[in-house]
Structure formats: structure tokens, C-alpha cells
Amino acid sequence: MGELKVLIVDDEYLIRNLLRMRIDWEKQGMKIIGEAAHAAEALEFVDKHRPDVIFTDIYMPSIDGIEFSERVLKKYPDIKIVIVTGHDEFEYARKSIKIGISDFILKPIHASELLSVTEKLRKTIEEERTREKEMEVLKEELRRNLPYLKEKFLYHWLNGSLSKEEIYEKAAYFQVPMGRGTEAFQIAVMEISSVSATHTEEQLILLRMECRNKIEAFYKDNSQVIILMDTRNQIVLISQSQDNHLVSDCEWLMANLLHLGTCTVSIGIGRRHEHIEAAHLGYEEACRALHYQAFVGKNQVVCFEDIVEGGDEQYRSNTELLRQLQFYISVGSSERASQTLGQIFDVSFASVSQFRMAAMDVIMECQRAAIEQQIENEHVFDKETLVSILTAELLPQLMQSLERYVLHVAGVIYSRQEAKVGNLISQVKDYLEHNISNPEVGLASTAAAFFVSPGHLGRLMKKETGQTFVEYLTNLRMKKAEMLLKQTDLKGYEIGEQVGITDPHYFSILFKKNMGRSMNEYRNCRE
Template sequence: MLKVMITDDEIQIRKGLRMKVDWKDEGFEIVQEASNGQEALALLQTTEVDVVLTDIRMPKMDGIELAKRCNEEFPHIKVIVLSGYSEFEYVRSTMKEGVKDYLLKPVAPDELVEVLRKVRKEIEDEKKKLAESAQIRWLASTHLQEVQEQYLLHLVKEEWFELNMVHERLRQLHLEELSHERVKVRFLSVEMREYDENPARLKEMWLPFKMLCKEIVQTHTGTYTFYDPSHPNMIQLIHLIESNNDSTTTLVKEIQKNVKSLLNVETVIGIGNMVSGIREFKTGYISSLLAWSQSQIGSLSQVIDETEIKEEIFEFPVDFERKLTNAIENADFPSFKEKLNNFMGETEKQSILSFSYMANRVLFLLGSLAKKYDMETKDIQNTLWNCQQSIWELNSQRKVIKHLYQLAESIIEKVRLTRFSNGKLIVDSIRNYLDKHYANEISLTTLSELFHINSAHLSETFKNHIGKNFSDYLVNVRIEKAKQYLNDKELKIIDVANLVGFSSSGYFSTVFKKHVGQTPVEFRNSIDEID
């Protein structure tokens, strides 16, 4: 129902207007009456109103002044003026002051109904446009958030080399505050649990749970979310710690309180150790997962703070991951096994917590390699999950190492096939990598390091199989993705440029026109013409 205020200094006229039409049938409800413009404005401060029906001549403040003030202070309100015949031209001249329509006294019921229907249609059309605009804005923010989440997951689980490139990408995605050299953050692993452990119920509640967590996070500056497919029913948070003000506890309490009261499900939250700088993000993420893994089985809401369990410094040599990667990329399982066993086999010298941390770092590395070689099959996912489960058990180090060996062997077998496929499988893997990471700063040197191939040989092989060099292929992927983003009118051209990996809108426009024949603005306008 649209809400109406009747303003007239004569009470009998106000009563008459109430009786002239069936307001409810026309979709209206009279919620207030006022005897002059001044009184009406005071009521509008506390009452939600869509339409004001006002006489033109009133004491203290007349209808024209009321319309003008409504136009300034409540622009969404439609004002309909009632006037005598002698005032007709005067009223018409004031339409620009906020008067939406006018009726001559005495008001005929059919004329009043006609004006009300016209105003109602206008209000409904405006609300529809506002809803569509809000939907576009939501989609625009959703696009950005999705790319942000994908990149944060990439930072904590996959290989990356150039720190300056990471800083640039974080800037493009409006995540600059995470790129500061001494930034301090905590990771939180937030799992949803249900009383009866009913999978169907958990599946049904996953989307509301995820959206609620994101809404809460939006009220906490410097907090971001991402989703790790390896951990179902769980959302991951990165929480920026300001100097001398760790608000993690407040955030955790708010999540648990709202999820319980609004969704009637429990939450188990693992709080990781505070870490400094991007290079420590993997350590921080794993520590939150380790905290979560020490929760009690069942649906009881719990908070496990890693720092309260044991303050332990995890030492993970910088070159260790590189040595393991080299062994796998060279299809040398004995070398991988020897290095892993030398580093992790001495279990008597490690705590269970330290061993679990190391195992997770190796598992992240192997998962990243499996993804790079496009091995995200059901069997590989099961192997990853089984390995993760054995780590969470915290009681069988040999079992964990055995799972890591099995996973490494599977990846090495794929590497061998790739190496002996006359370049086809390696090119497929590179193309798959480019399709997923097109927005990152990628050079031929980066690819050659990632796939352990001479850059000149890689360039030649890629062009032989694809028909174009890798840089042209990457630009084409970016341009096609940009076309999709340009459909969202709320995204600025610089936003689209950043989302697809261009650092400036000018360079993006130049490249886009070269490939499409139109500038991004012209392409967007052409979409409107087709629609």
C-alpha cells in the first residue's frame, strides 16, 4: 500500500476526500492528516509517506511552499495540489517546484482516481528502477568480491613469486591495506554445524550462512572473506589487526550470536596466530585450520584460539617448497621422498602441532601443483581430502606421510605424461592456468618458472599448438572477460580494467579498441542499443 497524507485547513474537506474514493482498492492508505504545510512537514519527519494531497491556500504555510520544501527534503514524495479555477495558471507555473499534478475544486471522484492511478504507476516504475539499479550495484560488488576471494585463496594456497606483482594486484582489487609490509592479520576458520548433522539441512543453510557472515564482515573494517573448496561448510576470514586494538573477539562473538539467533545453527571458529606481512599468510591460514581441527566433535558452538593453546614458532625453510616442487617438476619421486622424509620424518624432534603445520604446508603445495596440471579429478580430490583428514587426526604421522607420498606420485605421473606428450599436455596445462589466472601479472618468465620449461621453448611450443603466442592468447582471454563485465553499468571502466588485469583505464581502452574495434564505452553503449 502506498501511504498518503491529506493536508487542508478545513476538516470537512479532509473528510470529504477520504470518502470520494475507495483508497484501499486503488492501492493507497491514508496515514496522516495536517491542517497546514508547517504541520505537514513536521509529520513527514516521523511518518513514511509516498503521496501528499494538499490544498493550495492554507495559513502558516501554503501548498506551493509545502511542495517546494518536499521537493528539497523528501524528493521521493509526490505532491498533488488542489486549487480553485482562478489559480489554475499559477499552479501550472509551479510544477517545476515539486508539484506532480493538480486537481480543480470541487474534486470529482473519477478525476481523483485517474490522478492517483497515474501517480501510483509512476511510483511503481521508480521503485522498479531503483530495485534494478540496486541489483546492478550488488552484481558489480559481487563481481569484485568474487575476484578478491579467488585471489586471496591463491595467495594462501598456491605458488607466487614476485612480491611487487602481488602488491599491484592487491591495489587493483582494492585490497591495498593487506599489502603493507608490516600488516598484521589473523585468519579465522568459521564452520557451520547442525544439531542432527543432517547433510541436507547443512546444504540448505550454506548460502544463508555464507551471506550472513559476509554481511557481518562488511561492518568490520579491514576484514575479508574467502572460500576454500577443501573445507565444506566453512568460510575463511582475514581480519586486519590495528595497532593496540585486536577486535577479533568482538567479531567472533557477533558471528556466533547472529548465526545462532537468525539461522539456528552452531558455529565452530578456529582463530589463528597473528602474522605479519603477505609472506606469512600461509602460516596464518594453516594455524586457524589447526585451531579449528582441535574442536570437539558435535554441534556445540566453540571457539578455539591457537595462541591460547600453545605459542609455537613454526620454522619452514624458504627453499624447502622450491626443492619439493623441483623434484616433482623433474618427475623425480625418489628425490621428493628423500627430501620430505629428511625434513618431516624426524617426528621425535617435533610437536604434533608443528608436524601438522608442516604437513599442511606440503599438502597446500601438492594441491597447487595438482591444480596447475589440471588434475582436479574426483580421485585427486578424494586423495587430498583423505590426506587432510589424516592430518586432523593428529595421531598418525606415518599415515600422513604415506598420503603425501601417494599424492606426489599421482602428480609426478601426470608430469611425466605431460613431458612426453610432444608439448600438447603442457600447453593444455598452461592454457588452463591462464584461463584461471588471467587477471594476474603473468609474463613468459613467470610461466617458465612455474612449469620448469625454458622460456624460448615454451613460447615456441605454445604458438605451435594454439596458433598464437601466449601474450596474445592472454589478452584475448582478458578482452572476452571484459566484455562480460561491461554489461554491468555500475562498474566504471577503470573497475573493469582492474578486474581483468590492466593497471590503467587508458591502456585498457587502447587494447580493447584494437581487438574489438570499439572503445569500452562505445561497446557498452552498443549493448544498450541492441537491448
Template structure:
């Protein structure tokens, strides 16, 4: 049914049109009349017609102005103008408003019928198009999650075809040129029974789906669920600073982790570095490695590296052992050693020479991989070759290899301590030399090329003091030293130790020492005590 509103200030025109339409045009309902432009605007808003027949010459607001105002609010309404021949030139302005047709007074019955059928066809066509669009949108809403999951899988598995990047970018309305991977890993509870796991499958699926949507609402990204994890592609701009990307990614991860609090399964989040889309699988491998091997609930791949930024791709048992070694997890590493040796025994049976050859090859592989973190060649050279060659017992060979793995982990641990102690030493040296400047934790972390979250945590672990408090201690100790010199005023000391507001400096000084700078200076000058730091 097509709804029609007729606007004309002549009653005879209203009655004539109503009679012609009702008796000759099926499925067209005349739902109202208006005798002025203002009334036409009000009726259009109240009745929401599909079509309006509008006389262009009416008292007050004329038909042209009424059409303009109605279209501003209801752009889907179609218009047919009614005009006398004398005003036909004036009606040309209405043509610019994209009206369907016009009717000249006095009106011809056949012309009215033809015009009604014409506009009816237009309205019905628009309705059909709208229905098709809605159906298409519904299909897309159904298909998009599957398409998104398939794309995430193809990106992570390095099977994505680069030539499709513009197509997928337009579908998801997202920049797919460069991005990093974020992996939300749900850790399994090994103590749960099989029945408990089955009972929890539905609930876990709901958790996954909820968290996936939560992640996508935080920022533009793609997310897919794969087994025990959610894999996220987070797009970045090509000119975006890597340090900023790293810290922004950790902020993003913290919001996700906060949302998982209270859930039954514990969550670990790993973050990879940004790459072009064709190399996204590298970022995924890094994020997966960081999620599994990181010490904290959130770990960026860069924060578990000890030196050069070498690529680390892991898959089989041997590589999982290397992961355990890198993460300094002796217990897990030795369990993995036991698992490897059980498989070796089954595979090679009693062929001790092949067993020793495999262990020897694995040892070389471990040395090659771990040397990217620190030089552990000496561990391999400590009679390992001779011990492997001399032994002819399976258990003895396993003990030799286990000791070799333990020694590497110990050396890595010591190297890590030296590495991060060295970073904190650099930070302390920087503060001691630049205490008079505006020092921010973010800037120091950037200088050291580690995330500010990780730097803050490591600094406190090493110094037993947070970074801001340490800067304050250095500045106040320096202030004591300068205040002991009669030649410097309180204001000069304030600026010299990095504060721009003397009043704020005085408050901090009193909080730290129990005295105002003036009291301290007076006491020091009387007692003649020299203070250092």
C-alpha cells in the first residue's frame, strides 16, 4: 500500500484528486490533506506518507519552501508538484528539488492516473531495493565473523594473499597494511576432569565470544578465536613511532586483562612487534611466544629479549625445550627433556649411536639458538662432547643432557640479571646527571628501548624504590648540598635541582626532611655541617 498526502489550498482540487485516485489506483491510500505549506510540513512529520502531491502556490509557506523543509527531515518522500499554467516557469525551481513529476491545473484524469502509477512504481522499487539491502546486510552480519576468523587464521599461518588486502580492508573498514599481533591465551586447568571440561565448554565459548567483542569495541582491529586463544590483528600507521606502539599495545592489553578478572580461567597476553601484513605471522609467533614464556600476565616480545632482536619461531618438542630454557624455567625444561628422551627411546630403541647423534645435534641446535641471547658456547665445550661419546647408558645420557640444559639456564639467568642491572645502572646514571631537567619515566624507558611498564617494574625490583621517588631523593640530596652553600638562594636551589615552582619545592623538601629549605639552610649555616648524597 502506498500512502499519499495531498497539499493544496483549493478544496475542489483536494476532492477531485481523492476521487480519481480512490476509484482508479489500487493499493494507493490518500491518508490526509493540507491547505498550507506549514500544514503540509506538520502532516508529513505526523503521517509519514510515501508521496506528497504539493501545490507550489499556497498561503504562508509556499510549496517550494515546504518541499525543502520536508526533504531535510524525510528525504525518502517522493513529490509531485501541482501548478497552474501561469506559474509553470516558477515550477522549474521545484524540478531542481528532484520531484518525480508535475500536474497542471485544470488536471486531466488520465494524467493524474499515469502520474500516480509512475510514482507508485518508484516507491515500490525503492522498497524492494531497501529489502534487498537489508537482506544483504543480514547475510554480511552472519558471514563477517566467519570471514574475519578465516582471515585471522590465514594471517597467523602466513597463507594470506597480499593481493586481497584492499578487498578485505574495504569489507572490514580497517587499514590492513601494517599491524601487530596480540594473543589472549586462556590457560587450562589440568586438575579438571573430562566431564568438568565438557560442562564448561559452553560457558568458555560464551566467555571467548564476549571478550572478542569487548576487544573489538576498544579499538579498530580484527579478532578471531582459535582453540585456547583469541588472536587479534591491531592495525598501526606506517609513520607511528615503534616505542609509542609498544606502550600503547600494553595499555590496550591491560584493558583486556582487567575485563577478564573474575573469570574462571586465568589469562596471559602476549604482544608481537608490528609488521607488514604479509609478515604478520612473525608477529603472531612472537606474541604466542611472549604469552607462553613471559613472566607477567602481559608480556611484549621485546621485553623478554636479552640482546639482538632475532626472530624466534617455535613449533616442535625441541623448540619448546628452547622456549623453556629462554624463560629460565628449569623444572619445565627438565620435564620436557624427560619427554624428549622417552620419545627418543621409543623411536631409536636400543641404537645408542643414533641416540647420541640426536642428543649431540639437539645440543648444537640449542647452542646456536641461545647464542642469540648470550654466549653459551663455553657450556657446550665443558667436556659435553666427550661425556656424550663415552656413555653407553640411556639414563646416563639423559643426566648429561639435563645437566647441560640446567647449566645453560643458569648462565642465561646470570646474564639476564647483568643485562637488566646494567639497564637500571644506566637509568640511575642518567638521573644523577640530569636531575636538573624535567625527567619522565617514559623518556628514560624510551632511551633504554624497553616499555615504560616493564622499566617501572624492573627499576623498583632492583632499587626497592619507584622511579619518581628515586628522582625526588636525588634532587633533595642535591638541594641539601647546595643549601649548605651560603651563596645560593632558596629560589636558585629550587631551579638548580629541577623544580620550576619554589612553593612546590618547599613542600617536597619539608616532606622529605621534616624542615623547610629556609630552616635547613639556617641550621646548616649555624652548625657548619656539609651535606652530600
């Protein structure tokens, strides 16, 4: 920070001169750039030269120091003003605190007091300017992040997490056109995929960016269409246009994007809604229509109205039951999955279309569970099977087909898990056989060796062998001890060491408890 510019205002020349001569202003990082004998002259000087600091007397002709200070601070609030006052004027001067006076100096003026005030002023100005610079950096960062923050606001709006007033307030800040009284809107969700299975993630991102640029170019003269990318990398169009051309626009856009020859395009369109608070409904409907592409094929524009016949009655997913269903399928529990499926459909539906919407939710959970278990089975993802479910006209027929599908997926997952469990237990048994002489071998160390939790391994051992881990290991050690007693002349403590039990007394007691007789009796019986 360079030298601070100082203006002295006082109708007495001696006081102005005293202020000028009392301290070394340059040493204080300040420079007196002017003097004024009255407020009118000072106001003109302030407008022309913008000083950083002003020292002013209270009593001056025409305009006093308080009124002068008030005028300056109203126009230039960053200027620091110090009132020069006598003891008899001090109480009057204190009233100027309310208008933002920085400090006071009492007459007669002492160098020490003037030094203290100037040092404090300089420190205050330095801190303020540092904060201003920091604030400018933050503002610049805000400007750079504004597009991201704008999309974040729009995404929160689409998810129904904002009140009506919050929507209008944030829309005004981000300059999103959203006029009151003309709130009707319609939402489309567009999924862009590559036609090539070998595309890298970077290539796919660039492809989506290219498509978005073309869409933005199409709507460049239409401020009533908002375009953003949601968290699923889907392009979302929010149309507030009164002409209701969104469907035809999407069909035109899809045809032109397909001409690129590098992508597939799927578009779902929700119903038209009249209130901005209903954005989450329109977005949800568009996403549901988009999911329908899995059954009718890609490169289609599907309207939610076309797949739901229930008029104004809307289908609502039971997210809690769907989460339970996915969990039971994921663990291969066919019985629990079947029970949960019954709960999902234990409601009154308005139409067959709503049955199908519920069935689509169930199918999506089945496929999600299969994907999580890394199962790629043509019977799990068979398109004809899924279409046959969704084209069922009667609830009993739909339920039968759907239940067969759910049980099939759960069964495939269960079989895969059982094979994994059997293979794991086989490996654990082999591990124990080879490490039986190690006294440190136990449930925790064995579980760690196979990257599973001790509790999980213990449950699997009990299920597969009918014994707890400790019972199985002890039995294994006793069988090995029995074999050594029969085939060698090793002493008891040596046999204990061979089977991982280093305490001879404990080994002797354990052997007798498990084999029904002591080692000596066992050996004598052998002879």
C-alpha cells in the first residue's frame, strides 16, 4: 500500500500548520495533499482528489465539521475522518460517532496522540484494503463458478428442495427467466450414449458436450428454454414457452443429433405443469418416460402421458419397499423378495398402465441388484422377457410373470453367492490344514487372511460345517494329534507343538476332553 493522502480542514491557519508540523507524516506512510479553510472548499477538494484521511475542526463558518463529515461519508464511506476538538466540545463531538467518524484528537494537539491516531488509521485502512482484495478474489471466484452454481440451483429446483420464494429469489440472482404469473412449464430429459463400446470416459464427455452445444445453438434465441446437465449426465430441457412445442422440438433435435453418427439419443418428456413448485414432478415424469427406453429401444421420444393412462391420477413409487426388494434380491433371499413384491402390489391401481409403471420399478431394482453382484446373464437382462411382463393386460398375469422374474434373479444371485461361499470355506479349510502348527491361527487372523470380517466367516463356517470356527479348528488339531500318536514316538508336548498348542498341560486336558482318554491311555491302547 502506498502513501495515504491526507486533507486538513480548519478555519485557523495556526491549527492547520500545527497539524502539519507536529509529526513526520512521511514516516507514518502519509502525505498531506491539501488544506482547506472551510467546509465548502474542502468538499470541492474531496471530490477532486479523494483523500484517504481527513482531519477536520468542528466549529467552522457556514458548515460545521459534523455536517461536513456527514456529507463526505455519505458520498465516500471509505474515507477516514478524525475530528479535532477541544475539551468543551468533546461531548458534542461524540455524537458524530453515529455518522461514522473514525477518531478524535483533543486540543491542544500532542505529537504522541497524533502518532497514535495515525498509526491506528493506517492499520485500519491496510486491513480494510486487504479484505477488499480478498473479497475481489472471492468475487472473481464466484464469477468463475457462477455457471456451476446456477446449474446447482436448477437441480435443487428440479428435486423439489426449494420453496416458491427461494426459487424466485435464486432465479433473479442467476438471471434465470421465470416470470410470475406465467409459471407453466414442461421438462424433457435427454440421454446421450455412444454407439461405440470402446469410447473412453473422456470421449463420452466430449460427445455429450458437443450435443449440448448443438441444443444450446438451437435455442439461442429462445430465452424461455433452460438447459442444464443433471447429476446423471443427462441433458435437461425446461421449457416455459406457451406454444407447447417441446415434443416436436425434441423430435427435431434427436433427428439432427443422430446425424452425427456417433451417438444414440433417448428422450423422456413429462407432463405440462402450472406451478414452479411442481418441477420435481415434471422432472420425475420425464425420467420415468426416459427409463421406458429400456423396453421400447433407444432413439425414441417418449412422453409420460403416453405410458400412463390414469389421467390426473399419478403413480407414486414406494421407495422404501423398492429398497427392501433390492436388498432381498441382492442377498438371494427369494422368500423375502416374494413377500416384498406382494407388498408393493398390495395397493389399488387406477389402470393397467400403473401396474406397468410399478412393474418397471421392480425390474429396475432387479437389474440394479444383478449389476451390483456383477452378474451378466442373458436371462436376467433378456429384452423379450421384460417386454412380455410390461405388455401383460391383467394384474394376475403381470404378477405371475413378474414374480417368476424376481425369483429367477434372486435365484441366480443366490447360486452365485453359494458357489462363492463354498469356494471360500474350501480355501479356509485348506489354509487351516497348512497352518495347524501355528499357535497364532484363530478366527480373527484367518478372516484377515481372506479379507472378510470375523463375524461373517464365523457364520459361514457354522452354516457350512455345522461347527463353530473354534470347534472346527480344535477338532482338526485333535485329529492331527491322534494321527501323530499312532504314527510317531513324539512326546506329548512335541505333539502339542505340532498342532499349534504350546501349553502341554492345556493340550493334555483338551486331548482327553475331545478323545475320551489321555494320551498315555491312547498310546497304551495302540500297543
